[in-house]
Amino acid sequence: MSDARHLLFLVASTRAPGTEGNTEWLAREAARALPAQARQDWLHLAGLQLPPFTDLRHSAGSYPPPTGDLARVLEALRAAPEIVFVAPVYWFSIPTPLKLLLDHWSAFLRVPGLPFKAEMATKSLRLVCTSGDRAKAQPMVDSVRLCAEFLGMAWGGVLWAKGGAPGTTAQDAQARAEAAGFLAQPVPRA
Numbered sequence: 001m002s003d004a005r006h007l008l009f010l011v012a013s014t015r016a017p018g019t020e021g022n023t024e025w026l027a028r029e030a031a032r033a034l035p036a037q038a039r040q041d042w043l044h045l046a047g048l049q050l051p052p053f054t055d056l057r058h059s060a061g062s063y064p065p066p067t068g069d070l071a072r073v074l075e076a077l078r079a080a081p082e083i084v085f086v087a088p089v090y091w092f093s094i095p096t097p098l099k100l101l102l103d104h105w106s107a108f109l110r111v112p113g114l115p116f117k118a119e120m121a122t123k124s125l126r127l128v129c130t131s132g133d134r135a136k137a138q139p140m141v142d143s144v145r146l147c148a149e150f151l152g153m154a155w156g157g158v159l160w161a162k163g164g165a166p167g168t169t170a171q172d173a174q175a176r177a178e179a180a181g182f183l184a185q186p187v188p189r190a
């Protein structure tokens, strides 16, 4: 079995296709520090057809295996030991495409025969994030960290930079320097 690293980048910006946002720029800058043999999977969540989430916990009690793009994301999640959320701050919170996927994690926990929780507990989660103000990004950072803790995932912290119009973060020398070390090593387990 290969011991090469394998990372899944889940991009949650809603920029129009073909426009690279600040957050993706920052994540790709961080990914430049990865070893050449590291596998990188990038998924743009806003471009996927994810169904609405329905809370069946106290009615059906379980969920059928997902299909379509939701199944595709689930398989990508299961395959990658290192998960990286690439998400701008929207209204002090998690952007809709990523929030919708996280809601579906509640379903993944209840698909008969799917060991989602046990598998996620072997993985790490990191957040790459941009917004106008670091202090006001903290509620979103805390939300993602608490999701990691809930699933027993190793929390690898946040890489944040000031965003704005596309290209803003690319002008930020400090962001570039901080990005260089963010993904350099796998997240150690506590």
Ligand SMILES: Cc1cc2nc3c(=O)[nH]c(=O)nc-3n(C[C@H](O)[C@H](O)[C@H](O)COP(=O)(O)O)c2cc1C
Pocket (backbone or CB within 6 Å): 013, 014, 015, 020, 021, 022, 023, 024, 088, 089, 090, 091, 092, 093, 130, 131, 132, 133, 136, 162, 163, 164, 165, 166
């Ligand atoms: C719907 C929406 C809500 C936003 N809410 C916030 C916010 O609460 N706080 C903030 O500092 N910036 C906010 N922003 C600004 C974005 O976080 C910022 O422009 C970010 O760099 C965009 O990332 P992107 O270029 O990767 O798409 C918001 C932008 C949008 C489109």
